[in-house]
Amino acid sequence: MRFETLLIVGGGLIGSSIARAARAKDQCKTIYIADTSEAACKSITELGIADGVADGHADHFAAQADLVILCTPSARLATTAMNLMPSLKAGAVLTDVGSVKGHLVQALAGRLRKDIHFVPGHPIAGTENSGPEAGFAELFEKRWCVLTPPKGTNETAVADLIAFWKGLGSLVEVMDPSRHDMVMATTSHLPHLIAYTLVGTAIDMETVTNKEVVKFSAGGFRDFTRIAASDPVMWRDVFLTNKTATLEMVDRFIEDLTALKRAIRWDDGDMLLDNFAKTRDIRRRILDADKD
Template sequence: MTVYNRVALIGLGLIASSIAHAMRQHGLAGEITGHDVLPETRQVALDIGLVDRVFDSAAGAVEGADLVILCAPVGAMGDIAAEIGPHLAPGATVTDVGSVKQAVIEAVGPHLPAHVHFIPGHPLAGTEHSGPRSGFATLFINRWWLLTPLDGTDPAALARLRGFLETLGANVEEMDPHRHDLVLAVVSHTPHLIAYTMVGVADHLRRVTHEEVIKYSASGFRDFTRIAASDPTMWRDVFLTNKEATLDILGRFTEELFILQRAIRMGDGDQLFDYFTRTRAIRRGIIEAGQDTAAPDFGRAVQPPEKQGKG
């Protein structure tokens, strides 16, 4: 069922391509237009049918669209908004999928004309892969899609966007942008920085060779390497734009790490045991809330080397 006549996707990577596949599956858009900075990406998007038409410029892609979704890295959104502002159709809805919300609102908001509805958003869904070929229609199913609407947002425009996102499979909730950035610093941004750091440490160590790290990468480190394989541009932008909350949580993290480090040094087994017991409960909560699989080791199937790449 068509919800928007023309949807423009700006930035044709993982999130945009997943939205495109899901829109096609549900017939949500009359037409899909798109733009990406890279000519190769634009060509792939056209070839695999993500979009009906691609444009060399973001301005061209948004012309006549009643929904515009900004799917570029957070740091690029201000410039994109400045470019498309004058070309947006009256009554159009503009949303984004950026992982940070306050910085996007500050960067994008001032460039948009009064006659469009700007409703910032963030799907809590993704993988470590990126680019136009990495998307899939089921990415958003049963995942949260947080909207951080500004004061005075038109209820009809909001309801229409909500309905659209729910048809993609998402559970939509509204949230204050400041709170969004703090919660995400805890559940996503700081864990990513920590994973990147640990993988970096392993990479730099001279006494343990690169081969050993790869060969014996056990549970724990393997999981970190998946997280630390995420798109560098996206994550650079996240940390630069959610600086305050990330530094705040990092400070807390270092404080607690020093406490555990001291317990190890002092041989205080009781303190370690108590700490490790309390963290178990959170995992149970997440599984009960349907936010992760209860299967051991995520149910992952590791293939012997000779079978990799063939499946």
């Protein structure tokens, strides 16, 4: 056991899942959760997934914690970190689960206590649901968790956090924050933006009713609606904080779509075929990776 006492700040989908997994996999002795939402605190208490719940100030828990995981909405991660800073125990590891890393690392650069080890993180796992009830212990099982420690971070702290995530069932990768943000813009942020757009475009069609859209959604549309049902606030923040990478991906996507559109207009079947054939291989590789 690398960390005896764990403090989770923000006990929603991700935070409560970490609490459940840490307990189930015996990754710490004591689990505290702090959440500013009264309803969330009530629910966390009822679920019995923490040894102590703080509604609002968490300084007394922070002073005891060997590992603090920030699981608040991403827009509040930096402020939450700075507010807790004075209370943290010397030598504690501070991490987070935010979906964008460069922005947070920049916001905290040079503002952290020297005796605290900050190792930013991002578990690539989630659902379209929010809140403590939505969490479950298996969420991180065989999912990647990316850590983006700044240069010079204490190696033991990084190793301990890697061991913790592996203990929850995750696979762990260490990456540069800006690389993380570019990879995620490709595999997560652009897909979400596209899904939101597509569902919106369909809703706005004057000649096709929403009833028809619902009725005939099995033709492909349905898969997009699950992604487009994700938390709007979280995704607004993701796009605004990972702006550069997102905009680059959107531009490339529009270019590629425009090229396919042109091929359709000019009956260039070969061009369409070439493009549609090359995407199958990735699916096969993803399914193969599942088997490993």
